[in-house]
Every structure is written in C-alpha cells, then in structure tokens.
Amino acid sequence: MRTSPRRPLILKRRKLTLPDGNASNSPARDEPDGESKGVPKQEHSKGDKPRDRVECGTQKFPAGIKIINHPTMPNTQVVIIPPDADIQSIIEALTAKGRECGSNGPNKFILISSGGSSRPTGSTAAQQTLQSKAETTLARSTRCFSLRAPSGASRLSVCFPAGSGEATSSGLDNSLTNIQWLGKMSSDGLGPCTVKQEMEKENQTPVQETIKIEEDSIAATATSSSLWQDSISERPPYSYMAMIQFAINSTEKKRMTLKDIYTWIEDHFPYFKYVAKPGWKNSIRHNLSLHDMFVRETSANGKISFWTIHPDANRYLTLDQVFKPLDAGSPTSPEYSESVRLSLCRTLADPFSSLPGRKMKPLLPRVSSYLVPIQFPVSQPLILQSSLKVPQPMAQGASLSGSEAIRSSKRVRIAPKVLPSTEEPSSYLTTGPVKEKSHCDERPPPFAPTQSVKENNSQPGEAPASFPAALCIKEEKEDSYPDKWLPSFPPVSSIKEEPVQSDEETGLLLPVPCVKREKHFTVLKSPPRGVSDTVIIKRRKMGRSRRKQHLVLPCSEEPVLVLPESGGSDSFRLASDLPFLQETQSLELSCSQEEGGPFKTPVKEMFCKLPVSSTPSKVPTATPPMGGPDSWRFAPIAKESSELDFSPVRTPQVPFTSLQENLDLLGFNSTPLKNSLFDSPRQLLQTESNDMVSGPLTSSPASNPESTKQSSPELPASGLPENQSLMEGLVLDTMNNSLSKILLDISFSGLEDDILGPEMSWSQFIPELR
DNA sequence: CTATGTAAACAAC
DNA sequence: GTTGTTTACATAG
Numbered sequence: 001m002r003t004s005p006r007r008p009l010i011l012k013r014r015k016l017t018l019p020d021g022n023a024s025n026s027p028a029r030d031e032p033d034g035e036s037k038g039v040p041k042q043e044h045s046k047g048d049k050p051r052d053r054v055e056c057g058t059q060k061f062p063a064g065i066k067i068i069n070h071p072t073m074p075n076t077q078v079v080i081i082p083p084d085a086d087i088q089s090i091i092e093a094l095t096a097k098g099r100e101c102g103s104n105g106p107n108k109f110i111l112i113s114s115g116g117s118s119r120p121t122g123s124t125a126a127q128q129t130l131q132s133k134a135e136t137t138l139a140r141s142t143r144c145f146s147l148r149a150p151s152g153a154s155r156l157s158v159c160f161p162a163g164s165g166e167a168t169s170s171g172l173d174n175s176l177t178n179i180q181w182l183g184k185m186s187s188d189g190l191g192p193c194t195v196k197q198e199m200e201k202e203n204q205t206p207v208q209e210t211i212k213i214e215e216d217s218i219a220a221t222a223t224s225s226s227l228w229q230d231s232i233s234e235r236p237p238y239s240y241m242a243m244i245q246f247a248i249n250s251t252e253k254k255r256m257t258l259k260d261i262y263t264w265i266e267d268h269f270p271y272f273k274y275v276a277k278p279g280w281k282n283s284i285r286h287n288l289s290l291h292d293m294f295v296r297e298t299s300a301n302g303k304i305s306f307w308t309i310h311p312d313a314n315r316y317l318t319l320d321q322v323f324k325p326l327d328a329g330s331p332t333s334p335e336y337s338e339s340v341r342l343s344l345c346r347t348l349a350d351p352f353s354s355l356p357g358r359k360m361k362p363l364l365p366r367v368s369s370y371l372v373p374i375q376f377p378v379s380q381p382l383i384l385q386s387s388l389k390v391p392q393p394m395a396q397g398a399s400l401s402g403s404e405a406i407r408s409s410k411r412v413r414i415a416p417k418v419l420p421s422t423e424e425p426s427s428y429l430t431t432g433p434v435k436e437k438s439h440c441d442e443r444p445p446p447f448a449p450t451q452s453v454k455e456n457n458s459q460p461g462e463a464p465a466s467f468p469a470a471l472c473i474k475e476e477k478e479d480s481y482p483d484k485w486l487p488s489f490p491p492v493s494s495i496k497e498e499p500v501q502s503d504e505e506t507g508l509l510l511p512v513p514c515v516k517r518e519k520h521f522t523v524l525k526s527p528p529r530g531v532s533d534t535v536i537i538k539r540r541k542m543g544r545s546r547r548k549q550h551l552v553l554p555c556s557e558e559p560v561l562v563l564p565e566s567g568g569s570d571s572f573r574l575a576s577d578l579p580f581l582q583e584t585q586s587l588e589l590s591c592s593q594e595e596g597g598p599f600k601t602p603v604k605e606m607f608c609k610l611p612v613s614s615t616p617s618k619v620p621t622a623t624p625p626m627g628g629p630d631s632w633r634f635a636p637i638a639k640e641s642s643e644l645d646f647s648p649v650r651t652p653q654v655p656f657t658s659l660q661e662n663l664d665l666l667g668f669n670s671t672p673l674k675n676s677l678f679d680s681p682r683q684l685l686q687t688e689s690n691d692m693v694s695g696p697l698t699s700s701p702a703s704n705p706e707s708t709k710q711s712s713p714e715l716p717a718s719g720l721p722e723n724q725s726l727m728e729g730l731v732l733d734t735m736n737n738s739l740s741k742i743l744l745d746i747s748f749s750g751l752e753d754d755i756l757g758p759e760m761s762w763s764q765f766i767p768e769l770r
Numbered sequence: 771c772t773a774t775g776t777a778a779a780c781a782a783c
Numbered sequence: 784g785t786t787g788t789t790t791a792c793a794t795a796g
Contacts, residue, residue, distance in 0.1 A: 239774065239775085240774080240775075241773095241774085257786095258785080258786060259785085259786090277776085279776060280775095280776090282776075282778080283774090283775060283776065285785095285786065285787060285788085286775085286777090286787090286788085286789085287775090288786095288787080288788095289786095289787055289788050290788085296787080305787085
C-alpha cells in the first residue's frame with residue numbers, strides 16, 4: 001500500500017446516517033469556512049475551537065481530540081481521536097456541532113485515530129482500536145437510528161462498498177472494506193443448508209411444497225433472520241451475476257465448477273432449489289458465458305473447468321458482506337435487523353425482489369446506492385476530497401452520473417476493487433484494467449501515448465512501476481470488460497488501449513486498421529493467483545453484444561498497448577491491468593477482420609460493417625470514438641458540486657473508475673461505472689502528479705483534463721512517495737447525517753501537492769499520524 | 771438504451 | 784446429459 005501513488009486515497013466509505021441529535025441547523029451561511037485554503041492545522045480540543053467562523057459548535061469533545069481544519073476542503077475538519085476516546089460521544093458532539101454550524105461551519109469531519117496512521121498491510125493497533133470502536137459505535141448508532149430516528153430526520157442508509165473482502169478471504173476483512181464493519185452481519189446466517197438434494201434438473205419443475213420445510217430448517221439456522229425465510233420463498237435480490245460471484249468468492253481458490261455454483265446457490269438461496277424454475281441453471285450458464293468477468297479456466301489436464309472471476313473485476317464480495325442481517329447477537333432488536341435489512345434491501349436489492357413469482361425483475365441494487373471506494377489522485381490533499389474539490393484530473397474516474405461533463409471540475413476516482421490480499425489499493429488502481437470506452441469526450445487525451453496496461457495481477461507488487469511501461473494486456477478483451485467490473489478507472493475519455501500484441505492487436509489505437517479478431521481468445525498471462533496451470537478462457541465481447549470468449553493460454557506475451565493519441569477517442573488506461581480494447585478498437589478490428597471473426601456475436605457489433613447487429617445500434621458508423629456500446633467506462637463526470645459529499649448515494653458525483661466493479665460485482669448496476677473519470681486513459685495515468693495536485697483544491701477546473709492521468713500506472717514510476725500509508729477513518733457529514741467509513745492515505749509527502757506545498761505532509765499537521 | 775432474466779438452439783464432450 | 788456459447792426476446796428502469 002505504501003506504494004500507492006495516490007495521495008489521499010479513499011478506498012471506501014460506508015455511510016450511515018447519524019442520529020440526529022439536533023435537528024436544528026443553523027441558518028446557512030454560505031460559506032465555507034475559510035478553511036478551504038490551506039489551513040494549517042488548527043487544533044482545538046474539545047470545545048475550544050475558536051468560535052470563529054467555523055466554530056459553531058458548542059459541544060464539548062472529550063479531551064484529547066484534536067480538530068484541525070482540512071487544508072483544502074471547506075467546512076471540513078479533521079478530528080484526531082485518541083485511541084481511547086469515546087468515539088460515540090465524539091461523533092455526537094461533532095454532529096451537534098455540525099448542526100449548529102449548519103452549512104457555514106464545518107459540517108464534515110474526518111475522524112482518524114491518532115494512534116496509528118498507517119496500515120500498510122494490517123491495521124495498527126490504534127487503528128484497530130478506532131476501527132473497532134467505530135464499528136461498535138456505528139453499529140450501535142445505526143441501530144439507534146433505525147429505531148429512534150425521527151422519521152424524517154435520518155434514515156438509515158447503508159451502503160456497501162464494493163470491494164469488501166470476504167470473510168473467508170480475509171485479507172480485506174480487517175479493512176474498512178469489510179462490510180461487517182457496519183454491524184456485523186453474521187455470515188452464517190444461512191448456514192449451510194446442507195440440504196441439497198438435487199432434485200431438479202434444469203428442466204424439472206420446482207417443488208414448492210418442499211419449501212416450507214426448507215424454510216423451517218433455514219429459519220432455524222438463520223436465527224434472526226426472517227430474511228432468510230423469505231429467501232426461500234422469495235427470490236433473492238441478487239442478480240445471477242452477483243450470486244455467481246458470491247459463490248465463487250466463497251471458495252478459497254476463488255474458482256468453482258458450474259455444478260458447484262449451482263449447488264452453492266441452491267444451498268444459500270433455497271428459492272432456487274425449490275421454487276425457481278429449472279431454467280435458472282440455464283441462466284447461470286448464460287451469465288457465466290456472457291459476462292467477461294467470469295473467466296473459465298481449465299485445469300491443466302483439461303478435464304475440469306472452473307469458473308473464476310477475473311481478478312481485476314473481482315471484488316471478492318461475498319454473500320456475507322452483502323447480505324447478512326446484523327449479527328444475530330445484536331438481535332436485541334429485531335427491529336434493528338429488520339430495519340437494517342430493509343435498508344439494505346432498498347439499497348442493495350431490487351425493490352421488487354420481494355415479488356414472488358413471476359419473472360425476475362432486476363434484482364440488483366442499482367447503482368447509486370453503493371459506495372465505492374474512491375481514489376484520489378495522489379496529489380490530493382489528504383484525506384478526502386470531495387467530489388467537489390477533487391481535481392479534475394482525477395476526477396475523471398467516473399462519474400457515476402454524469403457522463404457528460406467530463407471536464408467538470410472535479411472528479412474523483414473511485415478505487416476499483418479491493419484486492420484481497422495484498423494489494424495495495426493503489427496497485428489496483430494502477431493496474432486495473434481499463435475498459436475503456438469512452439465516449440464522452442472527444443478530446444484527445446493528453447496523455448502520453450503509450451501505455452500499456454497490464455492485465456493481470458501477475459505482478460502485483462510491481463505493477464505500479466511497471467505500468468508505464470507496458471502493460472500487457474491480455475488480450476484483448478476488447479471490449480471492455482464486460483460489465484462493469486472494471487477495476488480501474490476508466491478514464492473518461494475513451495480508451496483505446498490495446499494490447500499490442502503483435503501486430504494484430506496492437507494497432508488499436510492507432511489508426512491502424514484493424515487487426516484480426518482472433519483475439520477473441522486471449523490468454524491471460526498469468527492466471528490469477530494460484531492457478532497457473534490452468535488455461536483461461538476468456539471471452540470478449542464485442543460491443544455491447546453479449547460476449548464471447550477467448551481462450552487464454554497460459555502463455556504470455558504481453559501485448560503492449562498503444563494508446564491512441566488521437567483525440568477522438570482517447571483511450572485511457574487505467575491502472576487496470578486489463579487490457580481492453582475499446583470498442584472502438586474492436587470496431588476497428590472488426591472491420592477489418594470481421595469476416596473471419598471467430599465470434600458469432602461480434603458480428604453484431606461490428607459497426608464498421610454493418611450496423612446490423614441486433615443490439616447495438618449505436619455503433620454504427622461513426623462515432624466510434626467512444627461511443628461504443630461499452631463505453632461505459634468513461635463517462636465523464638460532470639458534477640461539480642461544491643460541497644463535499646460523502647454520501648454514498650451520490651456516487652455519481654464522485655467519479656471513480658471502477659465503480660462499476662463495485663457495483664457490478666454485486667450485480668449492482670454498473671451504470672454508474674460506466675462513466676469514466678478521465679477523458680482518456682492517459683489522463684488517468686498522468687494525472688498523478690501535477691494535475692492532481694493542483695486540481696482539486698485550487699482550481700480544478702480548468703486544469704487539465706489531460707493531466708489527469710491515472711495515477712496508477714504511472715505513479716509508481718513517478719516515484720511517488722512511498723510513504724503513503726493508509727488508515728481508516730470515518731467521515732461524519734452533519735449535513736447529510738451520514739457517517740462513512742473511509743480508508744485514506746495520509747502519509748504523503750506532499751510532493752506534488754501544491755496545496756500543501758512540497759514537502760508537506762499531513763503528518764506535519766497531525767503529528768499523531770506519524 | 772441498458773441491464774437483466776428467460777428460453778432455446780447448438781456445439782462439444 | 785452436461786457444459787458452454789449465442790441468439791432472441793421480454794421487461795424494468
């Protein structure tokens with residue numbers, strides 16, 4: 001982690017509503033406190049803040065806490081909490097304070113533990129302390145909220161960050177990412193339903209009668225969860241894609257055979273076992289084939305096929321993370337769980353999920369609700385950036401919503417998924433695949449032309465460094481990665497990375513005509529961990545069409561991507577490793593090749609040729625620039641709100657790149673993700689230094705679109721400070737009544753920060769962080 | 771339009 | 784029959 005280039009890095013946040021203690025808000029004043037500028041640290045302790053502008057609050061804070069104004073973010077203060085402090089009370093005090101201040105004063109507080117700042121890999125004791133307390137607090141708070149909150153006032157909203165680690169996988173668990181952080185969700189709720197009889201075959205009809213029985217048994221195991229009961233009779237609110245991910249991620253190796261997937265789903269979602277029509281298995285297969293994130297690997301001997309999740313796309317989400325009700329233990333209040341659950345359902349699940357029978361409606365939670373980790377450019381100032389302030393460059397990531405305004409001022413990137421183990425967040429960033437598509441902008445990417453993306457994690461550690469050089473892409477996925485999972489940030493702009501493989505593919509960006517389609521199959525270089533001998537088969541999809549696969553051979557060569565420079569579509573690369581071809585590329589390729597194209601589907605998409613294909617109409621001619629069907633990744637971010645918004649919901653505002661992943665992972669929508677943060681991949685890449693720095697606070701706007709580069713790849717190269725460290729913190733937004741958990745990178749030396757000035761570091765402001 | 775769910779045709783084993 | 788891949792179509796948002 002340390003290596004991560006980006007400065008303030010927010011990996012994830014969770015938002016909880018805060019209790020509202022005071023409903024009153026002071027009249028707003030408008031202005032942000034003056035802190036926005038580089039305010040040095042001011043410390044106050046408890047109540048002693050200067051009452052000046054910022055200080056509205058009269059509350060007292062427990063002794064020992066320090067509050068400093070965020071140097072760059074208005075109305076935001078950084079609260080350093082001693083390890084032993086009572087977070088709950090602090091939160092309450094801050095909440096009250098924020099409320100008093102209203103919009104005028106500080107209304108967002110970044111809570112960090114003075115105990116430990118970094119946790120490169122693990123959390124420090126201090127952090128843990130904080131974390132645990134926070135968890136506790138939050139959990140409690142949450143409960144309280146749900147129970148007590150005045151109706152209008154605060155609503156409990158829980159958002160799960162995409163990248164959370166799975167319990168089993170652990171690496172991430174400790175991190176904020178872990179959803180359990182919120183309260184605990186017991187993972188065992190369902191308990192393994194051991195029952196699995198596979199009565200049904202695909203074609204069989206479900207047996208409904210049995211359901212009851214199941215329910216009973218389940219209920220028993222599931223303790224408090226009525227949820228589960230429902231699960232039996234009701235269709236789970238998860239899409240097939242999400243369930244498949246849950247299943248695969250539930251295994252150690254993160255791979256599963258089709259049959260096991262069926263089994264897992266049946267065991268965990270009795271609905272499928274007893275109620276669903278047999279066709280659900282067909283749907284599972286269909287999803288596996290359709291989504292690029294699912295990669296089929298064949299055992300060395302070729303006899304067994306395992307389905308895995310593309311490492312770049314895998315957020316390691318598990319059912320536990322998403323699903324469980326709070327822990328049974330806390331059941332103290334059934335209501336709690338209930339409420340939580342409801343909330344979750346709302347956010348995560350499809351509203352309709354409860355509907356019985358019928359077709360499934362979209363089960364997935366739609367985008368907006370998820371929090372996604374956000375990455376900030378390295379240069380960013382400390383902790384957070386609001387979307388507002390975020391420098392444009394970085395912003396490119398994704399805007400969930402706006403696709404259009406790319407340039408708008410701020411964009412934030414969201415970190416893609418968290419890798420389970422090691423990784424540094426940054427790494428992903430850097431390496432993440434990019435999908436690229438962009439459509440939005442046309443502007444040429446400022447970036448450097450060549451960059452290649454690497455696809456795999458193969459070399460995690462180095463990734464960053466290597467980035468610049470060439471990533472290998474695997475092949476081409478031409479398309480973007482399917483759906484959403486793109487880890488990296490897509491730059492807003494289009495991307496065009498291609499792997500340069502040899503001749504064929506390489507040309508993508510370039511004007512060069514196309515390559516052949518053969519790419520379809522690509523070989524992943526290295527299979528994701530563990531599986532080295534397996535062969536990965538991948539599909540690519542073309543445009544939006546549904547995809548197809550390629551087989552990846554173990555070999556590797558790494559194709560190099562060449563980014564196109566030209567404007568129209570830019571390609572950007574994200575940090576991600578994935579090599580994608582943009583659609584455009586693909587288009588190009590297709591054009592030339594199409595005929596021979598191995599894929600069936602592809603044909604559809606080939607715009608070049610014929611727009612004929614079913615799906616996409618878009619493609620057609622011209623706009624290849626980015627518009628490709630898949631362009632998703634790059635939507636620009638438009639928003640520019642001026643305030644920081646921590647709420648997850650807003651994600652859209654926040655640009656991030658890989659959101660999709662997050663979302664997608666779960667099966668949530670990807671929509672948001674689609675937007676790309678940067679205009680072009682390059683931007684992303686380049687963003688790192690300069691841009692980022694300047695952008696955010698100061699004036700991001702104009703800054704450079706181009707500059708935005710993604711930090712990931714290049715950062716390493718640039719020699720980012722290694723001192724970065726990540727720490728967990730909380731963001732209390734009194735305006736939103738939200739409490740979010742964030743992972744931030746506090747140790748940076750300010751190299752690039754204009755704001756802070758070279759050499760500055762947060763530690764200077766906050767000695768405790770050291 | 772997109773994402774998702776379904777169904778089904780086919781191909782390979 | 785199972786597993787995969789693709790099409791097609793339907794639906795919801």
